[in-house]
Amino acid sequence: MKVLVIGGGPAGSTAATAMAQAGLDVRLVESAHFPRYHVGESLTPSCRVVLDAIGMSKILDDHGFVKKNGGVIHWDDDQWTFDWQAQSGVQSWQVDRSEFDALLLEHARNNGVAVTTGVTGRSVRFADGRPVAVECSPDDGEPFTIDDFDFLVDATGRNGLLSARHFGNREPLNNLRNVGIWGYWTGATLLPETPTGGINIISSPEGWYWVIPMAGGRMSIGYVTTKDAFARDRHEHQSSDELYRHLIAASPTIAGLTAGAEFLGVTRVETDYSYIAAQFCGPGYAIVGDAACFLDPLLSTGVHLALYSALTAAACVASMDRGEVDETEALRFFEFAYxxxxxxxxxxxxxxxxxxxxxxxxxxxxxxxxxxxxxxxxxxxxxxxxxxxxxxxxxxxxxxxxxxxxxxxxxxxxxxxxxxxxxxxxxxxxxxxxxxxxxxxxxxxxxxxxxxxxxxxxxxxxxxxxxx
Structure with a gap:
């Protein structure tokens, strides 16, 4: 079976690698040139389990990312610690996504996936209810069509080639229309009860903060609030940098963790609007990662959902290829699980x-x-x-x-x-x-x-x- 994967982020790279290792003929096209910046740095232990399955965990261990054992949550008047290493014996990582994503994509190449970057999937053509061609645009050169595939995996992230652009069936979750603002520091500290390499999540009256230890002594510190609160606060400050500084100082806990620390520069802002597609798969295709659904980053589950959906989709397609399960049954399992x-x-x-x-x-x-x-x-x-x-x-x-x-x-x-x-x-x-x-x-x-x-x-x- 020939499989076309559109998108080379964690979901696309993982699905492509897993299917190639299962003996399928896999081609992947990705619009960006890696490495490229991306937020979503704190990984769950499930990510290690999935990456173990495709032979990536040792590569990540050797790369030098911070090993993450758990975290601490301060929410309203409650405080609790979770330690995955103590509970299940599984560590994860705090990663620079530019490096993590590039390592995953290179691993796909090394496992026989035909990878092309700088090519954007623009539209999908269907016949008899199945995708039969993808119209692509390269960064340079003339548009072209890919039509030599039997199954399509959409891993195009929030762009949503199928769910947002073709079917138009994404449903926004209006109670989770939030905005994140963040930056990087050196010399900042974590809460004292934090498990080794753990994340801190600290609530505030109108949102919450994250504190993530990164390689090289850096700390990712961000704040998430509603779009209305962000718009109000942004209006009261001359720049995003000024607003970010104000938000850091507004929390006694965060102000304490950054006392004497150095802010490394650029303030970043991104909307975190949650959504879910009406369907995650259909005849001849599966939608994985953020292309199918996106959830607010409160619990750091974005990469988990990406890798979990990728491995599940790859398992379904591999069994379909071997004749162990028919497509309808396999896709029902994928939809159910994801x-x-x-x-x-x-x-x-x-x-x-x-x-x-x-x-x-x-x-x-x-x-x-x-x-x-x-x-x-x-x-x-x-x-x-x-x-x-x-x-x-x-x-x-x-x-x-x-x-x-x-x-x-x-x-x-x-x-x-x-x-x-x-x-x-x-x-x-x-x-x-x-x-x-x-x-x-x-x-x-x-x-x-x-x-x-x-x-x-x-x-x-x-x-x-x-x-x-």
């Missing part, structure tokens, strides 16, 4: 922003979201274990690889998601309805017929007989 992961994280982020339940209530919600039947009992110990597993992406990988309890736990999880969002968006709330529920496959029991496997080879494995 949308479930997004919805659960969306539930946690929304609750933290809109109607925070207090630490114990929040942790019990996390228990329910991974199907812990003991959650909510008076004698149950309340801890951050489930929360850490969810935001670490480990629950997604575990469930994709183990379908033995999926029907039961997904039913519980669906009820928990819907119940919690009814609390968040109660009739007297100004928040929108939870639109991603419409048409979601959370209760699609047919998806439990398969599980994702990486050994002895990447693919889907049937776990029970097909229905008559």
């Amino acid at each position: 949308r479930r992961a997004y919805m659960r994280l969306f539930a946690l982020v929304t609750i933290m922003y809109e109607r925070y339940l207090g630490k114990d209530g929040f942790f019990r919600t996390s228990d329910r979201l991974i199907g812990d039947e003991q959650s909510g009992q008076p004698d149950t110990d309340v801890s951050s274990r489930s929360f850490a597993e969810i935001i670490g992406g480990l629950s997604d990988l575990r469930e994709a690889a183990d379908s033995s309890t999926r029907v039961i736990t997904d039913r519980l999880r669906e009820e928990a998601v819907r119940a919690q969002l009814q609390v968040v968006h109660a009739p007297d709330s100004d928040g929108p309805d939870f639109t991603p529920v419409r048409g979601d496959p959370l209760s699609d029991a047919e998806s439990a017929d398969y599980r994702l496997v990486t050994s002895p080879r990447l693919g889907l494995e049937r776990v029970r007989a097909a229905r008559p």
Whole structure:
């Protein structure tokens, strides 16, 4: 099978590498020339698991990125620490995305992917419901068409070649229309209780701050707030630099962490509007990473969703190529797995922003979201274990690889998601309805017929007989 991947960020590079390693003929085109700057520096432990599967983890360990063991959250009056290294024995990294993304793309090349940079996919032509050609524009030269592929993977990020430009079926999540402003420092410090290499997340009355340790003694420090609050504050300051300095000084905690530190210069601003497409796949195509959905960066899950969707899509296509599963079944599994992961994280982020339940209530919600039947009992110990597993992406990988309890736990999880969002968006709330529920496959029991496997080879494995 010939596969065309449009986009060479983490989702596209990972999907391409995994499929090439599975023996498929893979071509990738990317509009940028790497290295190029990108935000999204704090990776979850699930990223290590995925990158282990494609042979990248040692490369990243040897590169010199900061090893990340967990983090500290100060939210309202609550404080808690999560330590993935202590809980699961898995580390991740704090990365410079320009270097990380370039390493991933080079790894794809080294595994036989035909990579071309400086080429933008402009439009997709369909025939009989399947993509059959992609119109491309190079940085220099004449536009051309790629039409020699059997399957298309859209990894075009927020540009959304299929979801935004072709189908126009992205739904913005209006309760998460936020803006981030950030910069880099030397000499800044972390909260004293932070696990080695960990992130700090610190709330404020109108938003929250991140503090991320980077290689070379640098610190990435940013602030996220609503678009309305940002517009108001920006109007009151002459420049983004001046606003950023004001926001750093406005938080006693952040001001303390940057006391005596040196700001390295450029202030960056980016909108973080969350969205989700009505469909993540269809005959002949799958949409991975930000091209399908984007979630506010509060829980640092962007690269997790990118790599998780990439590995899952690659497993589906590899099994389709080998005749182990038909396309309809494979794509049903992909849609199920990716949308479930997004919805659960969306539930946690929304609750933290809109109607925070207090630490114990929040942790019990996390228990329910991974199907812990003991959650909510008076004698149950309340801890951050489930929360850490969810935001670490480990629950997604575990469930994709183990379908033995999926029907039961997904039913519980669906009820928990819907119940919690009814609390968040109660009739007297100004928040929108939870639109991603419409048409979601959370209760699609047919998806439990398969599980994702990486050994002895990447693919889907049937776990029970097909229905008559």
